Amino acid sequence: MNIAGKHALVTGGGTGIGLAIARALAAEGALVTVTGRRQSKLDEAAQTEGLFGQVIDVMDERSVVDGIASAVAARGPVQICVPNAGIAEGRPLHKTDMDFWRTMMATNLDGAFLTIRESLTSMRETDWGRVIAISSIAGVKGLRGAPCYSASKHGLIGLIKGLAADYLGKPYTFNALCPAYVDTDIVPQNIARIMQRTGMSEDEAHAVMDGANPHGRLIAPQEVAEAALWLCGAHSGSINGQAIQIAGGEM
Structure with missing residues (x-):
């Protein structure tokens, strides 16, 4: 692995899985932009060497466009994009209103779409790139009591598979990590x-x-982070378009 000096961007990077991935990438020498809506959490994350906070609301297109442009201006093209920001909440469909549905989709799916789109703008100017979306075991199976969440995570995997097909033969890969309960x-x-x-x-x-x-x-957040590192490894170029389960044997 040689990601030293490469610019990584991790949305929702101030806590949990996102922070674990950001720290793991920084430990390998990457320059990591961690994004989120809470400045206090980003300030805490930025205390780790190699991490840089950037306020971005993935539900707001202008925030994503301007925020990623600012990060690219400061640290160069995004070569590792980790759309991680999301919300996980269950609710029976008959108790689901349109606001709940739209908030779920705007965060988990629209936010990933915007993050990847804007990151690709600079990534495509380089000779190497990795997009590692954080989906869920709910993205490969139906999660009881959470049909909207399951739909958003299934959609994210569809986006990743479509991108992998679009960029076949190019030096960029697109994969999704699908953890169970972390x-x-x-x-x-x-x-x-x-x-x-x-x-x-x-x-x-x-x-x-x-x-x-x-x-x-x-599952420990570090287990998900190690999988992300693996996808950035020197011999990871043939792993593309995959939904990789980190789920303790879930079938």
Whole structure:
């Protein structure tokens, strides 16, 4: 792997999976722009050497266009693009209004589309590039209780596969990582919802979350980050158009 000096851009990079990937890339010498809506989280992330915060709201086209242009002006063409920003929330379809649906799609799918489009503008001027979208196990199977979320993540994989087909033979690859339940800041929120809904204790609710993955534990963000590094490796050029499951044996 030789990504030293290459510019990587990670949306939603201030916390969770995004931050783990950003730090892993920076540890290999990449210059990493981490984006998000909260300046405080970006300031915390930027304390890691090689990470640079940039406020971008992926739901706002102008914010994405201007923000990525600013990052490119500061650190050069984006050669590693990680559309990670997203929201994960379940809701039965009969209780879903148009605002919920549009917010889900605008963040998880439109945001990825805009991020990749603007990153490709500079990436296509270089001789190497990687787009690594963070989808979900919900992108390859239906997730019970979350049809809208599942649809957004399926759409993201479709976008990646279409791009891989468009750029066959070019020095750029397009892949999606599809983790199951990851140990991020959203886990305590989910545990609280389980406790409220069922009357379980915190330990019991945590066991439910662990059991949601086939191997009986939550996935560490670093496990997803290592997969992203692998896709940036010296011999990764033949891995293209894939939805790679990081799901503890999910079938």
